[in-house]
Amino acid sequence: MDGIRVNRVALYPSHDKSALRRILNYVSFGLAAALLGPLVVRRPDAVYVYNLVTLGPAAHVFRLKWQCPVIYDIQDLWPDSVADSGMMNTPLPLAILNRWALSAYRSATRVVTLSPGMKAELERRGVREDRISLICNWCDEDGMHIAKPDRSLIGGLGLEGRFVVMFAGTMGLMQGLDAILDAAERIGQLEPRIRFVFVGGGVDRDRLRVTASARGLYNVMFLERQPPEAMGRTLAIADAMLVHLKDTPLFRMTIPSKIQAYMAAGKPILCAVRGDAAALVRAAGAGISAEPENPASIAQAVLQLFALSDAERKSIGARGREYYTRMMSIDVGAQHFHELFLACQR
DSSP: TTOOOOOOOHHHOOOOHHHHHHHHHHHHHHHHHHHHHHSSSSSOSSSSESSSSGGHHHHHHHHHHHOEEEEEEEETTTTTHHHHHHHOOHHHHOOOOHHHHHHHHHHOOOOOOOOSSHHHHHHTTOGHHHHHHOOOOOOOGGOOOOSOOOOOHHHHHTTTTOOOEESSOOOGGGGGTTTHOOOOOOOOHHOOOOOEEESSSSSTHHHHHHHHTTTTTTEEEEOOOOOOHHHHHHHOOOSSSEOOOOOOOOGGGGOOOOHHHHHHTHHHTTEEOHHHHHHHHHHTTOOOOOOOTOOEEEEEEHHHOOOOOHHHHHHHHHHHHHHHHHHEEEEEEEEHHHHHHHHHHO
């Protein structure tokens, strides 16, 4: 792939709501990587583990065989993310998963995480501060080249003369998007020119679509997941981009990756996530915040963006794009990882 050898191993494929099948998915990949990895992987300078603590055994085997450093890139804290997803809520399995996660985090040569809050939490859990690096995520920048809005697309979707609030990405249980439907219902009674457009897939998409239809929400629309090369054209029709997560302690130290995509696209953001995500949007001057799972607050924020002039919204989007380019782009992030990998060799 792009001149780099990729070794694939067998796993049990599942990404649905079944806890058992999801566990089989994670564990089968981790075991296959631990058993087959040493047979097919060439000697590495470092082992980079992306997020899954179930890959801990594979990383341990590689370290024993080649005496190489192990770098964990933590995108979701375990077991917190598993518990909040509703996939596992029995105390004993969660306690076992917690000990497993702590062992993986504490034994890593270096740990990378994506937000100040997550870094502080890892320190609280016993990971040494000098082993933790904060490196922000970037987005697929190739798909973020946005031209002028496509009038034919706007007309075909019936959005001519409408103010479009767009949610683009996974519609899962943790996104808590029923609050957005409630906000849409409120706004529908106040301002008929505003439309909510949901783009993407996810385990909760179909239920949300059926719910919106059953409630007669004329101002809500669902579009199918778009290929990366088409996302720029789709995002171009939006006047504001929405990010929302359930209001949990875990998400207060999470920065959803769609924020980077929205900033790179130069679109103003309505950020209905507490903590680090909201702080990032404020620091960049890239949008406004609302309280998650609070339809009244979300509706008020939408109306606030609607009341701005086109020039004001473009200025907000431009500030977000400039901040992303300067602080969070792939060039910036790749340089940080390059320096980290070199430091681990010393």
